[in-house]
Amino acid sequence: MKIAVINFSGNVGKSTVAHHLLAPRLEGAEVISIESINSDGTETAALRGKEFDELQERMMSRTNVVVDVGASNVEDYIALMQRYEGSHEDFDRFVVPTVPALKQQLDTIATLNQLGELGIPSSKIRLLFNFVDSKANVTKVFARLFEQHRKTSAFVIDSSAVVYENPIYEKIKSVGKTIREVNDDPIDYVAWNAQALQDGSPEHERARIRQMVAIKRLASRVTREHDDAFRLLVH
Ligand SMILES: Nc1ncnc2c1ncn2[C@@H]1O[C@H](COP(=O)(O)OP(=O)(O)O)[C@@H](O)[C@H]1O
Ligand SMILES: [Mg+2]
The missing domain is CATH 1.10.287 (Helix Hairpins)
Structure with missing residues (x-):
């Protein structure tokens, strides 16, 4: 199983979900992080074709992989998936974590739209509600996303796919x-x-x-x- 964890927004729990929820449940899975922020705090140049090639190779040499697409690289990454037609087919799932804040829900909708435009089948795109208050009503808190799903059906939404705060x-x-x-x-x-x-x-x-x-x-x-x-x- 190959899973991309993706969202235009930072701080929605992509890395957390990749390391704690997904990778430990896939035998021998490696987490590949695509982050453009160096340890010295400076940003590297955009994700380039060469790095994309390397990533494809690493992915193809493994059965189970989780790719954590850091927020600053999502746009480049999606553009490269567009250029290398069919490359998104390497993934079995696109897990999109989201959180209650409105801005993040709107970014999540933009992310879901982009994935849909790549031609990724809706069954592969899975929303994951993160930072959920245990007393919260998921369908209310994430009403915008449920509404978006009613309009497009371009992804899978399930009020039980939850990670609590x-x-x-x-x-x-x-x-x-x-x-x-x-x-x-x-x-x-x-x-x-x-x-x-x-x-x-x-x-x-x-x-x-x-x-x-x-x-x-x-x-x-x-x-x-x-x-x-x-x-x-x-x-
Ligand atoms: N369900 C949660 N409850 C509490 N803190 C969380 C939860 N999920 C993530 N965090 C914290 O929120 C911050 C952002 O999460 P992170 O996985 O780094 O997001 P991203 O990779 O999308 O930028 C981290 O400090 C992480 O420990
Ligand atoms: Mg991260």
């Missing part, structure tokens, strides 16, 4: 593992914390263990939520 995404950044890995991790951090207290371990070490207790407690529900969303996105 959760502090785990922030907390896990310093851990260097996926949520799924932490969830499957057999270490009993509560017991380890008790032991560390008894041993008089330094505070910074105990703080890390406490942090892992919190993350692991959050991880089990989030893992189930990701399992459910994944099923809806790939089936």
